[in-house]
Amino acid sequence: MGIRQDIQRKNIHHYLRTKVHKLDIGTLFNKKQQIVIYGCGDLGKYLCDDIFEIYDILCFIDNASKAEMYHNIPIYSSFSLDLREVLINSEHLIVIVTPVWDFSNIYNYLMSISDKNEILPVNLLFTALEMGIDFSKYRFGSIYDEALRTMLHSHVTIKEIMCASSAYMFLQYLLLKDDWENTYFFLSDVFPNKLYHRMQAIGINCCKTASYDKEEKARLFDCIRLLALYASVRRLEVYAPDGMPEDVYFSRDKFTVLEDGTTNYLPKYVNRFRFMLPVLGDWQNATVYGYNQYAKKIILTGRLSIPEVIKDKVEVKNLKSLWYAKNEGVKEKILELFDVPIEDIRKYVKDGFDYILLTQPMKTFVYSFTNDEQLTMYKKILNKYDCSRVLIKPHPRDDFDYKNAFPECEVIRSDFPFEFFYFLDVPLEKIITIQSSAAMGLYPKEKVDMQFEYIKMFDEDLYDELTDIYNRS
Known part of the structure; x- marks a missing residue:
């Protein structure tokens, strides 16, 4: 009981604070909004005093109240058939819950009667009022x-x-x-x-x-x-x-x-x-x-x-x-969710694709970066590789047409993270990238061709910090 009283005192204090700052709870909803107040104690009555002339208060819910009315508004027990009728037949109803210590149980019970109503804890309304949020805009x-x-x-x-x-x-x-x-x-x-x-x-x-x-x-x-x-x-x-x-x-x-x-x-x-x-x-x-x-x-x-x-x-x-700790059913669910093309990957391995280029969306770093500049950059990077062995995995935000630019390479267009190659033990001879974090820390450094120098042309400070930390790791 002590905890409940303490929470209720805090909520009343919160309510009084809104009054001191001249914040009007009558501004939170559309006028004539239909409302039910759960709890006809002090706080519930304070709320009613403030809003009963503005909103359409259909009833109170209170299992302990000895009174049957307040401001000519009926007080029903939570088991009342009259309450069930109100909750089921109202078009758009908001229930304001004052005993917030029991909000979860109250919420679940009221939802079991009707799941079309808004059920909000009173302290949420007070805080929203202090932050100037107008509930009427969010219907x-x-x-x-x-x-x-x-x-x-x-x-x-x-x-x-x-x-x-x-x-x-x-x-x-x-x-x-x-x-x-x-x-x-x-x-x-x-x-x-x-x-x-x-x-x-x-x-x-x-x-x-x-x-x-x-x-x-x-x-x-x-x-x-x-x-x-x-x-x-x-x-x-x-x-x-x-x-x-x-x-x-x-x-x-x-x-x-x-x-x-x-x-x-x-x-x-x-x-x-x-x-x-x-x-x-x-x-x-x-x-x-x-x-x-x-x-x-x-x-x-x-x-x-x-x-x-x-x-x-x-x-x-x-x-x-963490991946190995998952059971096979969960792994299959994750692979399906990310649409990992396992059969395609197996075919790439069989066909000798053991280099992978992980691209970067360069336009997110340099807005003026053109497609021609991107093509020149990646041609220079791939110049030392046999493109018939290169698989290109574009960054999810990179929309460059790599298949047209590099017809000898295979392009895998999918939004699954590169980490799945690592989880599935796909044999890779070299991971090529400008700065993709997916290539860092998973494979030995000798398997990673990190082209940090291309960062330098748009952010020298980032280049200095990244190369320093990468070399020390």
Whole structure:
């Protein structure tokens, strides 16, 4: 009882704080919104006093109340047939839950009666009010609104959030976890579309940002903030690269950073990227990729030397060991999800393709970089190799036509991470790349032809730091 009273006191304090700052809960929803208040104690009555003239409050839910009415609004027990009728027959109903210590049980019970209603913990509303989020804007259409509805309404209890900007990052999470059913995946706009659609097809809870105009961008980021509040209220674990604009909004108190290529190993390079992070209501300037006080753990594969500044919170995982630890059924599910063309790979091996070129999307580094310049660069790199033995695996964001440029080579167009070659023990004589992180730390250095000199032409500081750390690793 002490814990419940303490939580209720905090919520009443939170409510009073909104009143002191003259924030009006009557601005959160569309006018005449139909509302049910779960709990007719002090906080439930305070809410009702504020909004009963603005919104259509259909009833209270309270199993302990001795009264039958408040402001001429009926008070039903949770087992009342009248309540069931209200929940089932209302078109778009919001249930505000004041006893948030029991939110999960209340949520599950109300959803068992009707799964079409919004069920929101009251502290989420107070925080949204303080952050200036207008719930009335998020009734339809937004992809993140859809995500919030899924998290609130799904028959699956969401326990973790995973933000991913690449197929490789998504793969890391699948290898780290035995169960993905209770995870919601937020995928950035550069995440491979085909992989996203396969995730949807097999029922993985996920959404993906898209290109949007300035107004839509602002709206989506408001939704992200709201989702971050939900994650904090439910104390969800969050896994993210800590470098996507989307993921900096999520709660920092249980935040685990996943490896994002070589970037995590380059402290000087990382220091260039700073975001304003919302921490405990204050906006603070901080570095990303785990180089801040809010990221509690960083999971790396040890591809390069781990910088001293983050060493204390790094946990090193061997991806191949994680792959071998999975049972055959899970491995098959992962291979199918990533659409790994195993038969094609076997044919390439049989036909003598034992060199592989891992390309880079050069236009993401240098916007003025032309196709002709890219062709010249890769011709120079491949000049010393027998192209009849070269397999080209383009970066997912590299749309250059390699088959036309290098007809002797085979081109494998698929969004699966290169790490699968390593997991499946595909025999490779040489891995050729400019700076692909996939080639680092997996194979002996003598098998890797790292063409760092091409980085120098667009970023000399990155070249210096990367070559130094690579040579020391």
